[in-house]
Amino acid sequence: MVTKFYQHTLALAFAVKEINKNQKILPNLTLGFHIYDSYYDAMMTYRTTLDLLFKSRRFVPNYICDTQKNLIAIIGGLSSVTSFFIADTIGLYKIPQLTYGSFPPEEGDADQFLSFYNMVPNDRNQYMGIINLLKHFGWTWVGFFVAEGHGGEKFLQTLEPLLSEHGICSAFIQKVPRVGHIDNLSDTFGLFSDFNLSLTDDKVSACILFGESLTIIWMRGIIFLRDFENKEGSSFRKVWIITTQIDFILKDLELFQGAISFTIHSKEVLKFNEFLQNLKPDKTEGDGFLQEFWEEAFDCTFPNSSVPLEGNEPCTGEERLESLPTPQFEMGMTGQSYSIYNAVYVVAHALHAMYSSRLKQKGMVWDKKFELQDQQSLELHSYLSEITFNNSVGETMSFNGKKQMGGAFDIMNIVTFPNKSFLRVKVGQVDDDALESRKIIIHEDMITWHKGFNQVVPISVCNDCCSPGHQKKRKEGEKFCCYDCAPCPEGKISDQNDMNDCFRCPEDQYPNRNKHGCISKTITFLSYEEPLGISLASIALSFSIFTTLVLLAFVKHRDTPIVKANNRDLTYTLLISLLLCFQSSLLFLGKPGEMACLLRQPAFGIIFSMAVSCVLAKTITVVVAFMATKPGSSLRKWVGKRLANSIVLSCSLIQASLCTLWLATTPPFPDLDMHSLIEEITVQCNEGSVTMFSCVLCYLGLLAFFSFLSAFLARKLPDSFNEAKFITFSMLLFCSVWLCFVPTYLSTKGKYMVMVEIFSILASSAGLLGCIFAPKCYIIILKPELNNKEQLIRRKN
Structure with a gap:
């Protein structure tokens, strides 16, 4: 009984x-x-x-x-x-x-x-209670001891899909023979060898026991045989999760100390x-x-x-x-x-x-x-x-519509005593009719664990968890709860244990070195305060001053032969254009605003087109002048300022039209580049239309090519003040700079893209200024005796 x-x-x-x-x-x-x-x-x-x-x-x-x-x-x-x-x-x-x-x-x-x-x-409430209990303590590798029969099969068929759905695996499933009488227990202990392997799996700390009340007596006998054979005694430790159908009818429950039992709610x-x-x-x-x-x-x-x-x-x-x-x-x-x-x-x-x-x-x-x-x-x-x-x-x-009485399951913790008695301590409740946040309640601090765990929450996992900065990597041929840990790929993090996949930080943050957290990106732009910005601004201002001095020198000596040669007005226009070129680079420095973004690329395109147009006009004027000296030449009527002015105005007007169309359709605007640099957010100007920006650059390149070609053809024409040779070198340098600019610009990121463009503007402008005007300045300032008509005629003869 x-x-x-x-x-x-x-x-x-x-x-x-x-x-x-x-x-x-x-x-x-x-x-x-x-x-x-x-x-x-x-x-x-x-x-x-x-x-x-x-x-x-x-x-x-x-x-x-x-x-x-x-x-x-x-x-x-x-x-x-x-x-x-x-x-x-x-x-x-x-x-x-x-x-x-x-x-x-x-x-x-x-x-x-x-x-x-x-x-x-x-009973589904109890199943979900078991699932939530396992999830609460992080037990993903659990063992099952289930009584044979229809009830046990139904228990496994219902619970196993829920386990997989919530990331939990069964380490083993042992079928416990159904015993009708205490007298028949010893007849089934022949299965000890099959159970011993499961009981010695140290990775499995949590075991679920489903059956009837005599099932727990049978399990006690199996564990006793194991301890007797292995001589381990009290070293055996498990957290037993016991279903409602089982009641504690043992006198010696020491092995079940700390068990967690689901019971029908009572008062x-x-x-x-x-x-x-x-x-x-x-x-x-x-x-x-x-x-x-x-x-x-x-x-x-x-x-x-x-x-x-x-x-x-x-x-x-x-x-x-x-x-x-x-x-x-x-x-x-x-x-x-x-x-x-x-x-x-x-x-x-x-x-x-x-x-x-x-x-x-x-x-x-x-x-x-x-x-x-x-x-x-x-x-x-x-x-x-x-x-x-x-x-x-x-x-x-x-009763509800299915003739079931509503109610809850109590979660009890079994505390055993040396006098063979035990105490049930209620540590939680499962109530499917409660609010979502109250469907399961667990008071972890009230639980007394088996003494072998030293009051530390037991761990029941297939392998150690993957620390933050790593992600799970499935082992071939193993259940999904058994896995390796792989570092997060570049640009991704994991901030929790056992994450299936790493994820990217928000756009305004980047992964730290250990890839377990995100750091806010710093906002950067090419400012006037930093050394690079100061250097570029100083160079631009220095060249602007130098260009102004050259212009003043030419104005002062405007009646000398070297200034009057090759169209004096065109020379002034070229110098003013170069001065504006140097100053336009300052638009690229500082934090981009709406006005700066709107003006800097069109201004750069129009001013450079004007400068290159002046160079083109100079070379074409020289070529036409010498061709007009031939008897019967029809080019005589083109010799003079009209041709030069027409070339400068028409070439500049085309570029101005392209820029106007660009501003009218897809104007540039301030933008944040979140992705180019890992640790920085670059404040930059979005060009609006890459096609229009490319058209401006291509047109500028086309003008430079024709300028270089015409200067190259006119380089050997006889003239003491022929600029064709110097223009050839200047346009060769100009084209080299901008040919190098395109791949360098495309391969550079962040504020250094702006630096590349500023450097290209300064280098190409300085090339034009130096190659064309340095020889003339040398004669005007250092060799004034060569700057006279007699010397011009003598050298020509």
Whole structure:
């Protein structure tokens, strides 16, 4: 006899006794009950069910009943198998069956068990509770010990997909033989070798145990054999996660210290503890189990015992239930007993509602005795489905549309003591009807772990977690919970343990060196304050001053032959253009604003086009002048300022038209370059249209090419002041600079792109200034004796 389950019988008797004393429920009607033991056996279950239906012998403890027994409902059984066996027979007679220890049948079986009412919550709540518990502690590598049979198969079929969905793997699945009697436990220990390998897996700290109450005794025997063979004793440590179907009926639970058990939610019922304390064998009649329970629990024998045990002391009847160890008997109402207690009240309230409805129809009151009539159990179904009331502890009792009682599962922590007793400590709850944030509650600080873990939260993973800065890399042929760790690729980070994939930082941040965090990028641009900006600005201003001095020198000596040669006005225009070229580079320095972005590229394109047009006009003027000296030449009319002015104006106007079209359609604007540099955000000017910018550069290159070509052809024409040779060198330098500019500009990032363009502007402008005007300045300033008409004629001759 499993003494602990005797409380189920007492809970039923206590509920019936309360109802029979309560004048507000079923007045003048006395409830009775019969209790049968199924012995965990199918044949006995069917036989006892038939006894309930057809035998007329009485079993009426604690009250006088003169009527023949009438079966109105059945409460039971403890296991799902027993409940289904009972339903096979009871279902034919449509007698309501309220189960208290098993879980609801599968969805497909709902029509088969129309008389089935479940006093326990839906088992899916427990499954999700297990999943959330594993996720809470980070246990991704867990073992399973599952009792054989339909219930175990259903448990695995339901739970395994949920495990995969939430990133948890089963390290192993061991089938535990289903044992109906304690006497048969030793016959199944031959499976020890199969279980030993699973129990010695040190990576698996969390093990889920599913079965019936005898399953835990079988597991204790297997672990004892393992410890005896390996001589490891108390070194064995696991966190056992035990499902609701299993109750602790062991006297020695040291190996299960720190276990986490899911139990049916219960509350302490008033006066039940007092009822247990007053229970005495000599004061209780009609209870066929009490004497056997008393002898088994207290190791004593009554004088009238049917099977007296030698060596046992005689029972006095004064023994106290509270003195029994917890594994033998609990004074607090367990979850199953609480469900039985509520089931009795559900039937009583349904009967009360049914009789009240009848009396109301007939205009009668509760002033006479009533007896149950045939077919009333069938009528009771409609009242059971709609029943709603608050029980004695204030909890609402009602069935949902699937005939399931709402409620929660309590999460209990098992704390064992040297005297072989244990204490259940409630450390959480699973309630699917609660708000999302309250569906599962776990108080981790209240949990007492197995002493082998030194009160540190156990770890149950296949391998060490991947630290931040790494990502999981799956191992071939292994489950997804077993993996290697690979560093995050360049430009990505992971800021948590065990991340499947690394990710990129926000655009305004970049990965740190260890790739486990992001650092804000610094905002940069080519400013006047930094050394590079100061250097470029100084060079631009220096060349501007030098160009101004050259211009002033030419204006001062404007009547000298060297200035008057090759079109004096064109020379002034070229010098002014070069001066503007040097100053236009300053538009590229500093933080780009709307106006700066709008002006700098068009200004650069138009000013440079004007400068190159002046050079082109100079060379073409020289070529035309010498060709016009030939007799009968038609080019005489083009000799003079008109040709030069036409070339400068037309070439500059084309570039100005391109820039105007550019500004009108897709003008440049300030922009942030987030991606070119890893650690910096560059404030730059977006050109708006790369095509238009390319057209401006291409047109400028075309002018430079024709200038170089015309100067190259005119380089050997006889003239003391012929600039063609110097223009050839200047345009060669100009073209070289801008040919190098294109690949350099495209391969440079950030503010250095601006630096490349400024350098190209300064270098090409300085090339024009130096190659064309340096020789003339040398003569004007250092060799003025060569700057006269006589010297010009003498050198020509």
